[in-house]
Amino acid sequence: MLQVAIVDDHEIVRAGLREMLSEEIGIGIAFEAGSGEEALASLHETACDVLLLDLALPGQSGVDLLRTLRQRHGDVRVLVLSGYPEERYAMAMIRNGADGYLCKECGRDELLQAVRTVAQGRRYLSSRMAELLADEVLGGGAPAPHQQLSERELQVFLRLAQGQSVSVIGGALNLSVKTVSTYRSRLLDKLGVASNAELATYAVRNGLLAD
The missing domain is CATH 3.40.50.2300 (Response regulator)
Structure with missing residues (x-):
């Protein structure tokens, strides 16, 4: 069965x-x-x-x-x-x-x-x-930037968008603060935003945060 x-x-x-x-x-x-x-x-x-x-x-x-x-x-x-x-x-x-x-x-x-x-x-x-x-x-439509993120990038992105600090994210995902900061910089570049606030705005605009 x-x-x-x-x-x-x-x-x-x-x-x-x-x-x-x-x-x-x-x-x-x-x-x-x-x-x-x-x-x-x-x-x-x-x-x-x-x-x-x-x-x-x-x-x-x-x-x-x-x-x-x-x-x-x-x-x-x-x-x-x-x-x-x-x-x-x-x-x-x-x-x-x-x-x-x-x-x-x-x-x-x-x-x-x-x-x-x-x-x-x-x-x-x-x-x-x-x-x-x-x-x-x-080639009929370009995928949204967040659809191109790796699994780990998506994890970090959603936590940043929820307002979690780099240190909290590092603890939750077993990553060093330096590594999370590197992911953050990469996310800012890939999503075309300049701050955590803009990351959160992007997430809300694309309906990526739970109600």
């Missing part, structure tokens, strides 16, 4: 997903978690085939958790199920190790298709993601 884990900080969302998936023959719920830390603790006790991951988690963000999963649990397939539309995060998440990306507004059939696709070791691309990828490949 295909075992699916649900990681989302909203209990009502987890309940809806659990009910939806449990009704399907051949799919079971391995565990549920409301935070990244809880998800990692559960993974030590209970294996899963596919992990449904929300990006807006308390504490360790979904971006942080994705990086940790790729380092410690490389065999787990990760399907990002986010409230953010594809234009904001999808391509960056796929580049940084996610096996698929879906908006929470998706229908039941699409969710089941995505779960089964990534469980088979393939990437799942929604129709909107396919359009974005085609535009990028064919």
Whole structure:
């Protein structure tokens, strides 16, 4: 039986997903978690085939958790199920190790298709993601600067945009203050901004911060 884990900080969302998936023959719920830390603790006790991951988690963000999963649990397939539309995060998440990306507004059939696709070791691309990828490949539209950031750059960027200091970020990500400062300088250049305040403005303008 295909075992699916649900990681989302909203209990009502987890309940809806659990009910939806449990009704399907051949799919079971391995565990549920409301935070990244809880998800990692559960993974030590209970294996899963596919992990449904929300990006807006308390504490360790979904971006942080994705990086940790790729380092410690490389065999787990990760399907990002986010409230953010594809234009904001999808391509960056796929580049940084996610096996698929879906908006929470998706229908039941699409969710089941995505779960089964990534469980088979393939990437799942929604129709909107396919359009974005085609535009990028064919030159029909330049990707937003934040979509080109590396996984670590995206982690640092989101924390800076939330107002965290260089020292706090270094402690959270196990990086030296000097290294975080280097990432900060690189981000300012790549995003075309001049200060942390402008980084935050960029994040808000592009809908990259959780409500």
